[in-house]
Amino acid sequence: MKLKGPALAIMAIFVLWNLLDLVIHVWILGADYTALVPLIRPVTEMPLWAINLVLVANDLAFVGLFLLLNAERSPKAAVRYGVLYGLNYGLTVGFGVYGAVPIPFKVALVWFLGSWVELALAGLLLAVALKKPNSATVPV
Numbered sequence: 001m002k003l004k005g006p007a008l009a010i011m012a013i014f015v016l017w018n019l020l021d022l023v024i025h026v027w028i029l030g031a032d033y034t035a036l037v038p039l040i041r042p043v044t045e046m047p048l049w050a051i052n053l054v055l056v057a058n059d060l061a062f063v064g065l066f067l068l069l070n071a072e073r074s075p076k077a078a079v080r081y082g083v084l085y086g087l088n089y090g091l092t093v094g095f096g097v098y099g100a101v102p103i104p105f106k107v108a109l110v111w112f113l114g115s116w117v118e119l120a121l122a123g124l125l126l127a128v129a130l131k132k133p134n135s136a137t138v139p140v
Contacts, residue, residue, distance in 0.1 A: 005129045005130045005131075006063055006067060006129070006130070008129040009063050009125055009126045009129035009130065010059055010060065010063050012125045012128075012129060013059050013062065013063070013122045013125050013126070014055065014056065014059050016118070016121060016122065016125060017055055017059065017118055017122070018052075018055070020114065020117070020118050020121075021055075021118075024110060024111075024114040026043075028110055028114075029106075029107060029110055030043075032104060032106060032107050033107075036103065036104075036107075039101070039102065039103070059122075062085065062119070062122060062126075063126060065085075066078060066081050066126060073130055074127075075127035075128070075130070075131050076127070078123050078124075078126040078127035078130060079120075079123045079124055079127050080123070081123050081126070082119050082120045082121070082122050082123015082124060082126065082127075083116075083119075083120045083123060085119050085123070086115060086116040086117070086118065086119025086120045086122075086123070087116055089115050089116075089119055090111070090112040090113065090114070090115035090116035090119070091112060093111050093112065093115050094108045094109065094110075094111035094112025094113075094115065095108055095112060097111070
């Protein structure tokens, strides 16, 4: 197996997720998080190294699971995988936490939708990175 495509996907997904996390967690939910202190840490006390370590682990798992479990490895399969993985992850992160921790419904909903969008777009990036040079455009 060539590593160029998967390595490119991992790097591109990491950058994408960091940018989208900035939008979601700072711009959209920043004020909500401030209101949730001390339930969650203030932004200035969040260990960014740990957050990025988890992000890298999730990125590696996302790409690795696709490569291990999907023999087809087509762009269409990668997009479908991202959408389905995102739906599952979003439900777990958003509403799973909402059921156990007293967070506002808005936060749960944004976590759900944000995770779903992030992973659907990660599937698209995975499709582009794994696309063979002679294959057609990425079907969505």
